[in-house]
Amino acid sequence: MMLKHLLWPFALIYGLIIKLRNHLFDIGYSRSFRFDVKTIGVGNLSVGGTGKTPAVEYLISKFKEKEKVATLSRGYGRRTKGFLMADYRSTAVDIGDEPLQFYSKFGQEITVAVDEERIHGIPEILYHRPETSLIFLDDIFQHRHVNPHFLVLLTTYDKPFFDDYILPVGRLRESRFGAKRADVVLVTKSPEQLSEQNKIHFKKNILKYTKKEVPVFFTTVGYSQPVNEKGLVRSYNKKAVLVTGIANPLHFKKHLDGITDIRKHYNYPDHYNFKASDVKKWLDYCNENNLSDIVVSEKDWMRIKPHTIDVNSENVNFIIQPISMMFIDKSEEDEFLNLLDFRINGINKG
Template sequence: MPHPLAFLLLPFAWLYAGVLHVRNWLYDRGLKESVAFPVPVISVGNLRAGGTGKTPHVAWVVRQLLAAGQQPAILSRGYGRRTTGYGRADATATAATIGDEPLQHYQDFGGQVPVVVCENRRVGLETLLREVPGTTAVVLDDAYQHRRVQPTLNILLTEQQRPFYQDYVLPAGRLRESRGGARRADAVIVTKCDPALSGAGQAAIAARVRRYARPGVPVLFSAYAYGAPVPVGATPAPLDPEIVLLTGIAQPGPLRDYLTQAGYRITHHAAFADHHAFTAADIAALAGQLRPGQSVFTTQKDAVRLLEPALRAAVAPLPVFYIPIQVQFLADGAAQVQHLVSSLFQPHAVV
C-alpha cells in the first residue's frame, strides 16, 4: 500500500493516469501517429521513474547485437545534459553535452557503437539513419513512453524489490503511467534480482506481472554481477576495507548491499539525487570525509560525471574507484532474449 500521506495525492494520480490513458488510447487506435522504421528498433524502458537498470540492460542487448554481426546504434534522450536537440557522442563529448548514460555507453564500446541523443526519438532516428546509413538496429534507452516511435521489440524492466504491480502513478507513487502500460511489452525483465531467487519465487512474481502483460509475453529475471574496483584517476591507493561511498543514482541500495557483503565497511555515504551534477564543493566535502588509507567507491555512471573538465583537477588527487556491473540472467533468460532479438533479423516467408 502507498504511504499514508500518498492517499492525499491519489486524486491527482488518478487525473494524471487518466490523461495518459487517453493519450495511449489515441496511439493504440492510430489516431496519433506512431512511426515504424526500416531497421529493427529495440526499446528498453520502464513504467517506474528511475532506477530499474536500463543502462546495463541496454549495454547487454548491444553486445548481443554485436556478437551476431549487426551494426547497432544507441539513441537516448540524454537526460541531465545542458544541451538540446540532436547530438552525437565523440571524443570531445562530456556528460554536460550528451548526458552521463550516453557518455558511459560511448566509453564502454570504445566509440565503435554510434551513440546519439535527441528528446524527439523520431527526429533522432531519422537523423541517425541518414548520418550512419550502415546501421542495422537501434536500441532506444528509456523510450517506453515515447509513442511517436513504434518499436519492433519493446522490453519492459521492473525491479524485484520495487515491482510496478505494487506501485502507483505519480505523484502518489513512482509510476510514469498506469500498470496497464505493461500490455505494450513484448518481454518483461525483473531486474536486480537475488541471484538465488528460487523457481517458486520467480513463478510467483511472474504471475503478478502477467495480470497486466499480454498473454504469452515472457517474464524473465536478471541480476547484477559486480566487478573488481576500477581506478577513476591516476592516483589509485591500496584498497582498505573501510571506504567512503559516493552515489548520484536513483537506487544505491543494491550497491551498498553488495559492498557490505563483499567485506567493505562504509564509513560515510555521500548520497545525491539521480544524475546529480557534482560540484567542486561536493568533491571538497568528500575529500574531508576520507581517512588515511581509505578510498572513494562510486558507480560507473557517477564516475563519468566526476571526470567533467571542471572537476578533473579536484578529483585527480583522490583515490576514486568505480564498481562495474554487468547483467546476468537467471535460468534461460539470456537465451530467450537472444532468441527475441535474433528473430528480428530472420527473413519471413512470403505466404
C-alpha cells in the same frame, strides 16, 4: 499514509491524462511511426532505478559483432538540445551520463546519439551513419511517437510495477496496463537464488497486465572488478567513502557492505550534476579521517570525472565500480537471445 490519501486525487487526474494520451495512440489518432531500420526499445513503467543502462549495455555487447549498432537516448540531465552524436570531446553535460557511459565503454564500435525527439533522432542517425542496421532506443516506453519492432520492459524484483501506483502516490509513469505494449519483461535486480515457485508466482502477477503469454525472464546485478581513474583494476581497502547519484543505491551499498567498511555515504538524487565543491568536500572528509578511497558507480563517474582536475586528489583514489545485468538462469538467457534473433531476422524478411 495520510499524505498518500491526500495525493490520490492528483494521481487520478494524472492517470486519466496519461490514459487518454495512450488511447489516442492506440486508436491511431496520434501518429506512431515504425522505421525500416531494426529498432529494439528498452524502458520501464516507473520513474527510474530499474537498470536500463546495464540492460542496454548487455544488448550492445550481444549484438555489436553481428549488427551495425547505434543507441539513441534522450540524454537526460544534459544542458544541450536536439540531436548530437558522441565523440571523444563529449561530456555528461553535452550528452548525459548514460550515453557517455555507452561511448566510453564501446567507443568506436557503435554509434551513440541523443535526441529528446526520437522520431527526429532516428533519421539523423541514418543520415550520418547510413550503415546502421540496429538501433537500441533507451528509455522509450512512454515515447510513443516511435513504435519499435521489439519492446523490452524492465521491472525490479523488490519494487515490481504490479505492486506500485501511479505518480505521485507511487512511482509509475502510467497505469500498470501499459505493460501490454511489452514484447518481453525482464525482472531486474532479482536475488541470485530464486526458487521456481517464486518465479511462477511473480510471473502470474506480471501476466495480469501484459499480453497473453509474454515471456518473463529474471536477471540480477553483476559486479565486476573495480578500477581506478586510469582504468586499472583495483581492490577495495578496508575503509572507504561512498558517493552515489543513482535512482536506487541500496543494491550497490549492500554489495559493498560485505567488502569494505563504508564510513560515510554521500547520497545525491539520480543524474545529479556534481560540482567541484562536492568533490572537494569528499576529499576534505577523507583527508580529515585518514581515508584513501572514494567509491563511485561507473555511471556517476561520468559526471564526477571532469571535476577531479579542479582539485588536488593526490592522497585519495577514486574506485569506480562497473555494474552489469546478468541472467540468473543460462537457459533463460539463451531463450531471450533466441527470441531477439528470431524477431530481428523476421524484420529482415519484411
